[in-house]
Amino acid sequence: MEKRDLMYEGKAKKVFSTDDEAICIVSYKDDATAFNGEKKGTIRGKGVINNKITNYLMKRLEKEAGIPTHLIEELSDTDTAVRKVSIVPLEVIVRNIIAGSLSKRVGIEEGVVLPRPVLEFCYKDDALGDPMVNDSHILALGWATEEELETIKDYALRVNSYLRDFFSSIGIDLVDFKLEFGRTPDGRIVLADEISPDTCRFWDSKTKKKLDKDRFRRDLGDAEGAYKEMLTRIFGA
Ligand code: UDP
Secondary structure (H helix, E strand, C coil): CCCCCEEEECCCEEEEECCCCCEEEEEECCEEEECCCCEEEECCCHHHHHHHHHHHHHHHHHHHHCCCECEEEECCCCEEEEECCEECCEEEEEEEECCHHHHHHHCCCCCCEEEEEEEEEEECCHHHCCCEECHHHHHHCCCCCHHHHHHHHHHHHHHHHHHHHHHHHCCEEEEEEEEEEEECCCCCEEEECCCCCCCEEEEECCCCCECCCHHHHCCCCCHHHHHHHHHHHHHCC
16 A cells, blocks of 8 residues: 555645545654644654554454444554545544633633533634534534434544543543544545544543643643653553
8 A cells, every 4th residue: 555645734644645546544743733723843753653542542442332433554653544534524522521622611620520521513624713513503504414413422422431441441531532533435424533642631640640732732841751651551551
């Protein structure tokens, strides 16, 4: 499997076409951005780590939680073959503990544990700053059908239950995370994009040390070390 043309370059990944119409190659970069691209930098080793963590978690979600994903196979340290899907233009956010934008929106301090998970949707549009939207926007604007939306909610909550337990077993609180879903050519919803310290908040269960992209966003220092620590914990599991 070889890369052909660059189809798309995002903030943290490049996507290439291949000789097979149905397959793309995702290439993870060390580039990091925050605040809708306003803050730019690099986290050394991030591309390799996010590639490996994403593939490990997607494989387990497929096998152990029955969640279909776009993953085909890891090709190298930074590159992975995935099924070509059309991305549903939503960021699906699941929260277990109050942090980040929710803390600001409701005026409750970070760290307060939610008695049940919170599900949020944002419309994926950088120019608009990914505004939060609800079910009726999604249906009225045709971003997903009723059936697709139900599937996305069901998968997102099942991913959360599975990952919360997995991370808890390695001493990590899964605070919140963002998922993206795609539609296969035959119209099925699959989990796409990535699941990594770029897209999840991970806190050490004991010390509450942040082991994710907040170290970069908030200039907390040693983002590289935090990403490495997550890789070691996950692969030691
Ligand atoms: N998130 C993401 N991409 C985004 C926005 C959020 O991966 O464009 C993740 C983020 O890492 C966190 C969760 O979604 O794990 C919730 O983020 P929040 O809404 O609190 O926004 P933030 O405070 O990161 O701006």
